[in-house]
Amino acid sequence: MKSNVTMKDIAKKLNVSSVTISKALNDKEGVSDELKEKIKDLADKMGYRYNTLAKSMKDGKSYNVCVIIPERYTGMTQSFYLKIYQSIAQILEEKGYYGIIHILPSDDEDNLKLPRIYHERRVDGFILLGQPKREYIELMQSIDMPLVFLDFYDENNNVDAVITDNFYGAYELTNYLIRQGHREIGYIGNLFSTSSIQDRFLGYYKSLLEHNIHLNQDYIISDRDERGVFIEFDLPKQLPSAFVCNCDQVAHLLIEKVRKSGYEVPKDCSVVGFDNDIYATLTTPNLTTVEVHIEEMAKNAVKFICEKMDDASATFGRVAVKGKIIYRDSVQKIK
Amino acid sequence: MKSNVTMKDIAKKLNVSSVTISKALNDKEGVSDELKEKIKDLADKMGYRYNTLAKSMKDGKSYNVCVIIPERYTGMTQSFYLKIYQSIAQILEEKGYYGIIHILPSDDEDNLKLPRIYHERRVDGFILLGQPKREYIELMQSIDMPLVFLDFYDENNNVDAVITDNFYGAYELTNYLIRQGHREIGYIGNLFSTSSIQDRFLGYYKSLLEHNIHLNQDYIISDRDERGVFIEFDLPKQLPSAFVCNCDQVAHLLIEKVRKSGYEVPKDCSVVGFDNDIYATLTTPNLTTVEVHIEEMAKNAVKFICEKMDDASATFGRVAVKGKIIYRDSVQKIK
DNA sequence: CTGAAAGCGCTTACAG
DNA sequence: CTGAAAGCGCTTACAG
Known part of the structure; x- marks a missing residue:
């Protein structure tokens, strides 16, 4: 189970080059099916784990999307934020990205301090979940990274936002x-x-x-x-x-x-x-x-951020997701 | 604000090598104070952002710690999990790590599926927050990565756990x-x-x-x-x-x-x-x-996981953090 | 179908 | 105090 196994190690055992290993493991053209099988089997046996950091560096992408939640919302509506984050993370994962929560401390919000993850280039896009103060919004817009607002919007009309209707x-x-x-x-x-x-x-x-x-x-x-x-x-x-x-x-x-x-x-x-x-x-x-409609909101937010990461010029505007009335016992019919 | 500025770019402008830039930006020995200043200033001006992915790759460390929360807990005790996560993330950040939440879907728990972040080598240690079923615990222990249990423990006594007393x-x-x-x-x-x-x-x-x-x-x-x-x-x-x-x-x-x-x-x-x-x-x-005592629990969990990441043989056993009685109005004195 | 070379952005160890 | 070389683990573009 020791896992510093690299493609090179697999290559050596099979007397092929690591390029071939890469191709096989990624199901790319240019390796015979036979060899491909053999490589995959051996990779399993050796406990190989793909090192995405290397790919990230090659691509110049972190494959991380940061979901920023202003601290003051985390006490409040309880599970809502965690639930919608869960949805977001799941959908992101299907697209090969990771979701990363950043709870924005009120101090950082006041001092206009961006998350470390930004300064360390470990993020490709931001979803802002919950409305911070205006100056912070402007800051987020100024750094010129893919950005989607979730569950709020701003009168500023050049932003993409997913909200409940x-x-x-x-x-x-x-x-x-x-x-x-x-x-x-x-x-x-x-x-x-x-x-x-x-x-x-x-x-x-x-x-x-x-x-x-x-x-x-x-x-x-x-x-x-x-x-x-x-x-x-x-x-x-x-x-x-x-x-x-x-x-x-x-x-x-x-x-x-x-x-x-x-x-x-x-x-x-x-x-x-x-x-x-x-x-x-x-x-x-x-x-x-x-x-x-939490899932629908998450789905839209992820769709938007992914398309914006692919194409910085993509815009979507404001999208309102319809909710659903739940009828219970707090209303009385009168005449 | 365009930010594909690298150390090399800064080096070129200053007619020095990128090694010198690296040393200056990391406050290491071997660069004159003068030059150091100049480099830092220019880096700021050029909107340089440190690329930690490169460092990660060099070090063979992701600098990520994954906090796994079984899905079924996320509905429940509401803000507790998010609050303790917030504490954890903050303390991790001080130590140069990132916290990453992974809400473990019940399906994955049943099928003993590890988080993708593990398979893609993007994590150096795990904090398991909330008790999954026994087989999943055993799976987590078998992969031989730094692991700390938080808010529960297992009769198995070779694990490190932080719990409330x-x-x-x-x-x-x-x-x-x-x-x-x-x-x-x-x-x-x-x-x-x-x-x-x-x-x-x-x-x-x-x-x-x-x-x-x-x-x-x-x-x-x-x-x-x-x-x-x-x-x-x-x-x-x-x-x-x-x-x-x-x-x-x-x-x-x-x-x-x-x-x-x-x-x-x-x-x-x-x-x-x-x-x-x-x-x-x-x-x-x-x-x-x-x-x-949320913060104290977070502090201990982070301390443990960090030391275990540095030294895989470190062990701490079970640590119980004392809570505090809050006196309110639901108890009546009787004789 | 297969692989040698170069590169992603940084750092380490060494030489000057 | 400064820098050339090599390497982290992978992929791309090209050549055979």
């Missing part, structure tokens, strides 16, 4: 509430915190507009500050019959609050969330929410 | 309950599922023994099957005054169950958890539990 998801969810007879519908979320929250709000708003429902400002409630930290909020004096929450976690908090005020969910007040994360089934009642 | 943590927690006046104390957990659960049970048991409290088998309740999937369980006919749970998540489930039976926590029944994960503060009342 937040707008459409919230729109559909609100339509559903209205079909269930609701007319007084609130929205929970800081509209200026992230593009996701803003777009979800706009989807909600579009649904109201289409149904001729007035947008009541008292029903729009901020849940976090602009850095994304949750803040205390009050319920409106008069409770609407339903709330659209920008995420499941805040739906969870809202339901606790509503309950403490002496109301029941969904009897007195319906609630819908977004994300279908752990909070969706942790909350009583379980939340009606939107499930993000 | 489950035994001591549960022991202390139970002592605390007894100090609060409890004598009837149950334990929730399948004793045959993982070494952690078993050790926590034994710590609990030791505390009972030391206080001359009889172990009542009716109070030992299994919470999951042997593959770790949660199962339904019933409360004992007569409720003890307190429960030690093998983890916060099951403490959460237990409290719901107790409440549904018409009892209050902690008034009628005290509960303690383990892990201090998201469930600890999600549950009402917030849980008294043990916080795992």
